[in-house]
Amino acid sequence: MGPLAGIRVVELAGIGPGPFCAMLLSDMGAEVVRVDRAASVGLDTDRDGNDPRFNLLARGRRNLAVDLKNPQAVAAVLRMIDRADALIEGFRPGVMERLGLGPDVCLARNPRLVYGRMTGWGQDGPIAHVAGHDINYIALSGALAAIGPAGGPPVPPLNLVGDFGGGALYLAMGVLAGIISARTTGQGQVVDCSMVEGSASLMMMMYGALASGAWIEERGHNRTDGGAPYYHVYETKDGEYVAIGSIEPQFYALLLQHTGLAGEPLPEQTDRTAWPDMRERFARIFREKTRAEWVAIMEQTDVCFAPVLRMSEALEHKHNVARGSFVEVAGIKQPGPAPKFLGTPTRVQMPPARVGEHTDAVLRDWGFSAAEIAALHASGAVRSASV
Numbered sequence: 564m565g566p567l568a569g570i571r572v573v574e575l576a577g578i579g580p581g582p583f584c585a586m587l588l589s590d591m592g593a594e595v596v597r598v599d600r601a602a603s604v605g606l607d608t609d610r611d612g613n614d615p616r617f618n619l620l621a622r623g624r625r626n627l628a629v630d631l632k633n634p635q636a637v638a639a640v641l642r643m644i645d646r647a648d649a650l651i652e653g654f655r656p657g658v659m660e661r662l663g664l665g666p667d668v669c670l671a672r673n674p675r676l677v678y679g680r681m682t683g684w685g686q687d688g689p690i691a692h693v694a695g696h697d698i699n700y701i702a703l704s705g706a707l708a709a710i711g712p713a714g715g716p717p718v719p720p721l722n723l724v725g726d727f728g729g730g731a732l733y734l735a736m737g738v739l740a741g742i743i744s745a746r747t748t749g750q751g752q753v754v755d756c757s758m759v760e761g762s763a764s765l766m767m768m769m770y771g772a773l774a775s776g777a778w779i780e781e782r783g784h785n786r787t788d789g790g791a792p793y794y795h796v797y798e799t800k801d802g803e804y805v806a807i808g809s810i811e812p813q814f815y816a817l818l819l820q821h822t823g824l825a826g827e828p829l830p831e832q833t834d835r836t837a838w839p840d841m842r843e844r845f846a847r848i849f850r851e852k853t854r855a856e857w858v859a860i861m862e863q864t865d866v867c868f869a870p871v872l873r874m875s876e877a878l879e880h881k882h883n884v885a886r887g888s889f890v891e892v893a894g895i896k897q898p899g900p901a902p903k904f905l906g907t908p909t910r911v912q913m914p915p916a917r918v919g920e921h922t923d924a925v926l927r928d929w930g931f932s933a934a935e936i937a938a939l940h941a942s943g944a945v946r947s948a949s950v
Contacts, residue, residue: 564592566906566907567588568592571647571648573640575650582620588649596626596643597627601943604948622911628918630943631664644673645672656682656686657692680756684758709780712783713789714782724762790838805868806868807867809867810867813865
């Protein structure tokens with residue numbers, strides 16, 4: 564099932580963007596094995612105190628628990644890497660090398676391997692060795708400074724721009740490009756994915772506008788940052804919100820029509836000096852009706868309109884339900900695999916696994932004999948959740 568059926572990936576367990584990248588590859592049909600920490604076997608909660616079954620980033624792959632401080636465990640992981648198309652890791656620069664699992668070692672054994680490295684700052688540079696999180700990486704790329712209301716501070720856009728957009732998606736694309744190249748040339752390579760660079764890449768259009776002089780480096784003063792009255796979020800009578808994106812003139816004309824402003828003497832749509840007054844005018848109009856009333860008026864038009872839904876509401880919206888955008892796995896509703904493939908349909912392969920849940924089965928399927936598996940257990944190199 565899925566367009567990546569037959570691709571084998573070894574994932575060294577981490578947090579955030581690495582697991583999300585592995586999840587995406589699994590959703591597309593790849594066989595991804597998550598190599599986790601033996602010390603975590605048997606724990607009932609994750610690092611945040613939550614039941615592991617709610618760690619949806621871990622869905623879709625089997626879990627093997629090893630102690631990478633044990634040389635026999637490292638040797639076992641290297642044997643698996645010999646059979647893999649790709650490896651994904653998200654440690655600080657130098658950690659994999661110190662474990663004996665660095666790219667030089669792995670590529671010498673498996674020259675076709677694509678070695679995917681996920682970091683915030685990149686593998687080198689003056690601050691490559693220091694700790695950071697999404698908020699720090701998007702601060703350095705210029706993305707964070709551009710997000711937030713006029714007159715207010717920058718607003719962290721969850722961890723979508725760094726971890727998941729600039730990190731996981733770029734690593735997934737890089738790994739897949741590397742696999743395509745390896746199948747053509749016979750040579751694998753290292754993919755050095757930096758969340759600073761990925762989030763900067765996501766800002767490509769804005770950097771182009773900056774270079775042309777069209778971008779104002781003040782929050783809430785540009786067309787797509789909430790500055791334009793026709794690309795804005797407005798509160799409704801019932802305290803809910805609606806999102807308006809009427810950029811094109813024909814869509815703006817419909818916005819004026821459905822808000823009752825058509826035919827009135829108004830400034831040009833692109834007159835930035837008039838934007839604050841027009842935002843106030845639209846704000847007063849949208850507060851006259853409830854969100855549901857605006858949905859009834861605008862949802863089936865080309866205004867470029869949508870109600871602002873909470874996650875719990877998005878799960879049940881008629882459009883999302885009709886498309887099967889969300890799925891239920893082991894009793895938990897969650898986003899389904901995206902994008903959709905009509906020729907090779909995708910699916911969630913399994914719910915999140917417990918640490919060590921599939922240790923013996925993975926080793927067996929990846930070429931280890933029963934005697935070798937028993938020896939690994941005896942040495943403490945691996946652990947199973949069932950033991």
